[in-house]
Amino acid sequence: MTVESLVVFEKIDTHVGLLTLRRPQRLNALSFTAVKQLQALLDRLMDDIDTRVVILTGAGKGFCAGADLKAQVSGEQGAWDASKGRIQSDYLMQQAYASITAKLRRIPQPLIAAVNGVAAGAGFSLALACDVRIASPRARFNCAFTSIGLGGGDVGSSYFLPKILGSSLAAELMYSGRFIEADEALATGLVSRVCDDQSLLESAIEMARQFVTNTSPFGLRITKETINHVSEGMSLEQVLQLENRNQVMALQTADFSESVSAWTRNEKHVYTDH
Ligand code: T3D
DSSP states (O other), rough: OOOOOOEEEEETTTEEEEEEOOOOOGGGGOOHHHHHHHHHHHHHHTTTTTOEEEEEEEEETTEEBBBBOOOOOOOOTSSSSTSSOOHHHHHHHHHHHHHHHHHHHHSSSOEEEEEEEEEETHHHHHHHHHHHEEEEETTTEEEEGGGGTSSSSSSHHHHHHHHOOOOHHHHHHHHHHOOOEEEHHHTSSSSSSSSOGGHHHHHHHHHHHHHHHHHHHHHHHHHHHHHHHHHTOHHHHHHHHHHHHHHHHHHHHHHHHHHHHHTTTTTTOOOOOO
């Protein structure tokens, strides 16, 4: 039996990759199969340093409506692990959904979420786990967990939301499950840009290419590592130590010496990562 691809990875060009959640009829809700496919694709990206930046988006009119509730209630996908007890199986399932967030942060590529529509529940968490979010006017975000009897923090939302939005708005969203629409998302810094539907993906690609052109491959990787470490909570001294270590390593790369040399000739160096 062939399994439908619910998540597709394609190269836009040599260094920019596009991950598309592809189940538009369910607003790209994450079934167990989709979770497993996403896990596998992210595992591959872990070692794919030719791909320097990754864009995450959804097919159709939604970004991702969170866990596939229809698949759960209809029984079409059964338990995560039918050989286990209910609690054990549900815990494995939760760990699998949560592993997506961990993998999104762990892969070396900076992630740009091109949020083309609703991002609910785990779909909101996916967007939060990306480095940059840009949105179409149709984008809206909510902690849908709240509305179905779950806690308001899931798949990393309670980690990211206070950092991105501050504790008051984060708590309001987690307690209420209310939607934050594109204009409010822009005003509060949840997204860095709102573009019309037609130009959203093009804007994400343009931003990704800007990252590739303006920052060395090693620089991109160590910047993402730094963002990860700093967001875990570090003292100023620890941050300075980490930045110093990174810059001393970067100073030894050919991309550093060659770009400085190109600068003296008023030329632009093309980064190669050799
Ligand atoms: O439980 C666990 O597995 C633990 C993990 C939890 C993580 C979570 O993500 S929990 C949160 C799950 N998500 C939700 O609760 C959101 C449910 N969906 C909605 O509230 C609404 O659909 C939206 C607000 C997202 C969008 O509303 P709207 O009016 O724009 O679209 P719609 O008409 O409701 O949805 C379009 C179709 O997508 C519709 O199918 P139909 O009737 O056209 O055949 C709808 O049923 C389907 N759909 C939307 N969300 C989901 C879904 N199908 C499966 N799962 C969904 N989550």
